[in-house]
Amino acid sequence: MSTVEQGRIARRFAALRAEGRAGLVTFITAGDPDHDTCAALLKGLPAAGADLIELGMPFSDPMADGPAIQASDLRALKAGARVSRTLELVRAFRAAEADTPVILMGYYNPIYAYGVERFLADAGAAGVDGLIVVDLPPEEDAELCLPALKAGISFVRLATPTTDDARLPAVLRNTSGFVYYVAIAGITGTASADAVAVAGAVERLKRHTDLPVAVGFGIKTPDQAAGIARVADAAVVGSAIVSRIAANLDADGTARPGLVDDVLGFVRELSAGVRGARG
Amino acid sequence: MSRPNTFRAGPDEHGHFGIYGGRFVAETLMPLILEVEKAYDEARADPDFQGEMKARLAQYVGRPNPLYFAERLTAHLGGAKVYFKREELNHTGAHKINNCIGQILLARRMGKKRIIAETGAGQHGVATATVCALFDMPCTIYMGEVDIARQQPNVFRMKLLGAEVRSVTSGARTLKDSMNEALRDWVTNVEDTYYLIGTVAGPHPYPAMVRDFQSVIGDEVRRQMQEMEGRLPDSLVACVGGGSNAMGLFHPFLDDPAVAMIGVEAAGHGVDKGPDAHAASITGGRPGVLHGNRTYLLQDEDGQILEGHSISAGLDYPGVGPEHSWLHDMGRVEYAAVTDDEALAAFQLCARLEGIIPALESAHALAEIVKRAPSLPQDHLMVLCLSGRGDKDIFTVAGHLGVTL
Numbered sequence: 092m093s094t095v096e097q098g099r100i101a102r103r104f105a106a107l108r109a110e111g112r113a114g115l116v117t118f119i120t121a122g123d124p125d126h127d128t129c130a131a132l133l134k135g136l137p138a139a140g141a142d143l144i145e146l147g148m149p150f151s152d153p154m155a156d157g158p159a160i161q162a163s164d165l166r167a168l169k170a171g172a173r174v175s176r177t178l179e180l181v182r183a184f185r186a187a188e189a190d191t192p193v194i195l196m197g198y199y200n201p202i203y204a205y206g207v208e209r210f211l212a213d214a215g216a217a218g219v220d221g222l223i224v225v226d227l228p229p230e231e232d233a234e235l236c237l238p239a240l241k242a243g244i245s246f247v248r249l250a251t252p253t254t255d256d257a258r259l260p261a262v263l264r265n266t267s268g269f270v271y272y273v274a275i276a277g278i279t280g281t282a283s284a285d286a287v288a289v290a291g292a293v294e295r296l297k298r299h300t301d302l303p304v305a306v307g308f309g310i311k312t313p314d315q316a317a318g319i320a321r322v323a324d325a326a327v328v329g330s331a332i333v334s335r336i337a338a339n340l341d342a343d344g345t346a347r348p349g350l351v352d353d354v355l356g357f358v359r360e361l362s363a364g365v366r367g368a369r370g
Numbered sequence: 371m372s373r374p375n376t377f378r379a380g381p382d383e384h385g386h387f388g389i390y391g392g393r394f395v396a397e398t399l400m401p402l403i404l405e406v407e408k409a410y411d412e413a414r415a416d417p418d419f420q421g422e423m424k425a426r427l428a429q430y431v432g433r434p435n436p437l438y439f440a441e442r443l444t445a446h447l448g449g450a451k452v453y454f455k456r457e458e459l460n461h462t463g464a465h466k467i468n469n470c471i472g473q474i475l476l477a478r479r480m481g482k483k484r485i486i487a488e489t490g491a492g493q494h495g496v497a498t499a500t501v502c503a504l505f506d507m508p509c510t511i512y513m514g515e516v517d518i519a520r521q522q523p524n525v526f527r528m529k530l531l532g533a534e535v536r537s538v539t540s541g542a543r544t545l546k547d548s549m550n551e552a553l554r555d556w557v558t559n560v561e562d563t564y565y566l567i568g569t570v571a572g573p574h575p576y577p578a579m580v581r582d583f584q585s586v587i588g589d590e591v592r593r594q595m596q597e598m599e600g601r602l603p604d605s606l607v608a609c610v611g612g613g614s615n616a617m618g619l620f621h622p623f624l625d626d627p628a629v630a631m632i633g634v635e636a637a638g639h640g641v642d643k644g645p646d647a648h649a650a651s652i653t654g655g656r657p658g659v660l661h662g663n664r665t666y667l668l669q670d671e672d673g674q675i676l677e678g679h680s681i682s683a684g685l686d687y688p689g690v691g692p693e694h695s696w697l698h699d700m701g702r703v704e705y706a707a708v709t710d711d712e713a714l715a716a717f718q719l720c721a722r723l724e725g726i727i728p729a730l731e732s733a734h735a736l737a738e739i740v741k742r743a744p745s746l747p748q749d750h751l752m753v754l755c756l757s758g759r760g761d762k763d764i765f766t767v768a769g770h771l772g773v774t775l
């Protein structure tokens with residue numbers, strides 16, 4: 092098994108650096124709107140321009156998420172999403188795609204219920220590269236962060252506008268892969284970040300770490316993604332993509348035929364924004 | 371598990387009671403929680419803070435409230451001597467105000483400008499709105515749509531007191547979802563907002579802090595029982611939603627091994643009637659992580675939180691305070707569960723025998739006493755925490771009795 096330092100995440104950011112551009116990180120929820128549609132979306136994401144993939148692990152109580160991702164979690168759960176099915180999605184994706192990193196993002200309880208050791212073993216085997224677990228701050232590193240690092244899976248930490256200089260070293264200590272800067276104090280899919288404030292925050296992070304910095308929360312359009320791509324190593328888009336999925340559902344929640352093409356088309360626009368940002 | 375020298379030392383510096391508790395929150399909230407912890411540690415050691423709290427509890431809340439010998443109920447049950455700790459006589463009609471006085475003084479001390487809270491039955495919402503009126507702070511209360519429908523009188527009271535009541539339409543639209551929304555608000559308004567949690571749950575330091583503020587209940591019972599009977603009680607019985615009235619009654623007695631304690635959860639339609647039929651987290655759940663702490667939770671195999679059910683909005687929560695989870699595992703406190711029907715019967719019994727209409731929450735604890743007292747000796751001193759009055763519940767109860775008001 093590859094170690095964290097030479098894993099897919101590090102290789103992808105090195106390649107982006109070599110290309111002289113920032114990356115696009117896309118977020119969708121595993122099993123939204125249903126298992127097969129989600130699998131088709133995942134499969135199409137790299138060609139549509141996603142440089143890294145965040146795959147949300149649905150949770151009944153997503154405390155840090157706004158209405159769009161809350162709704163997508165509920166859709167996925169209603170369609171039968173489970174931790175084991177999420178790992179199946181990754182395994183199927185990995186069978187056809189060797190290079191694009193997959194980071195699972197979610198809340199701790201479903202992982203805890205699955206069993207930490209078993210989860211890390213199964214996630215590693217499925218081809219998961221990293222974890223973002225919203226409700227595990229550094230104070231709880233012993234739960235999952237340290238075991239994940241031991242298992243060769245990155246633990247990507249969130250730094251936020253409330254993370255001051257005194258606290259930053261603790262936040263960065265066991266972080267690996269990249270640092271995810273949450274551009275606003277708030278939940279996903281609501282306010283938009285101010286690019287100037289983000290630039291300052293990224294600079295501050297860079298003084299404390301050599302890891303790449305991805306920025307997310309509130310990035311909704313190709314233009315906004317481009318703005319972030321000028322100042323950070325990657326731009327993360329979640330709620331806007333998830334809302335695009337929602338816009339392609341029938342009243343009863345079933346996927347309309349054009350869903351995958353429409354969503355991937357939107358990802359292509361985001362990617363064009365990010366790729367053209369420093370041109 | 372080895373028995374500790376004391377049950378009153380927890381939590382440790384990380385907020386753990388054994389494996390329970392902790393600080394499972396988003397990074398955005400971490401600095402805020404550390405700030406609350408620091409401010410509370412300072413306030414706790416400050417005689418001025420303690421003095422003001424004591425004065426407010428005396429003059430505004432009406433403490434101490436009586437420990438009352440329920441003579442007719444005792445005669446009716448024919449066994450243990452039953453006492454009521456009359457928390458329902460507090461201003462606003464429940465124990466919730468004890469905690470609100472403590473936390474509003476802390477929020478003011480921290481220079482916070484805005485208060486948010488979650489509420490289930492509306493008792494904590496009313497108590498929060500009350501102290502916010504008293505201290506002239508704007509206040510937003512999150513309340514599930516389902517609870518708003520079944521606790522109309524309290525919704526109106528909150529509005530009269532000047533609070534904004536926000537209806538929560540996500541998830542099951544009850545207490546757990548209100549807590550999610552309050553956390554979302556806090557994460558968004560980090561600069562000026564204080565989150566006034568209403569029970570012994572949430573991330574550290576809330577479980578310990580709310581317990582400390584509620585411990586006035588047990589401290590008074592200790593003193594009052596000494597005065598009335600010249601000794602300690604033999605058993606204490608309290609309902610457990612999040613568990614704040616129970617922790618407040620139990621904590622001062624945890625190191626008195628002769629005092630038995632029974633926490634009463636809501637069995638709803640019956641703990642054996644399926645995972646969504648009850649709200650008994652300890653009796654029918656297993657450990658997990660939600661709302662900032664590890665504790666017993668109602669959840670499915672995949673770790674998704676279940677909705678739970680209780681006739682009582684204040685007990686309709688899929689979790690329980692982490693200290694209760696620990697006390698359960700240690701065997702120090704016994705946890706039982708009472709159904710909707712048993713609580714309804716106790717509710718009516720109390721009204722007719724004692725002239726006291728109890729909250730449906732408290733009626734759960736009373737129902738457990740109805741089961742136990744008859745087989746106990748007459749010198750057994752049993753204390754019920756009568757955590758609230760039942761005016762708010764008359765519409766719910768009337769509905770169940772087939773009466774239209």
Ligand SMILES: Cc1ncc(COP(=O)(O)O)c(C=O)c1O
Nearest residue numbers: 493611612613614615684731758
């Ligand atoms: C009267 C009364 N008792 C008990 C409770 C349950 O809360 P806790 O378990 O924190 O005491 C409530 C909650 O709303 C209540 O209103």
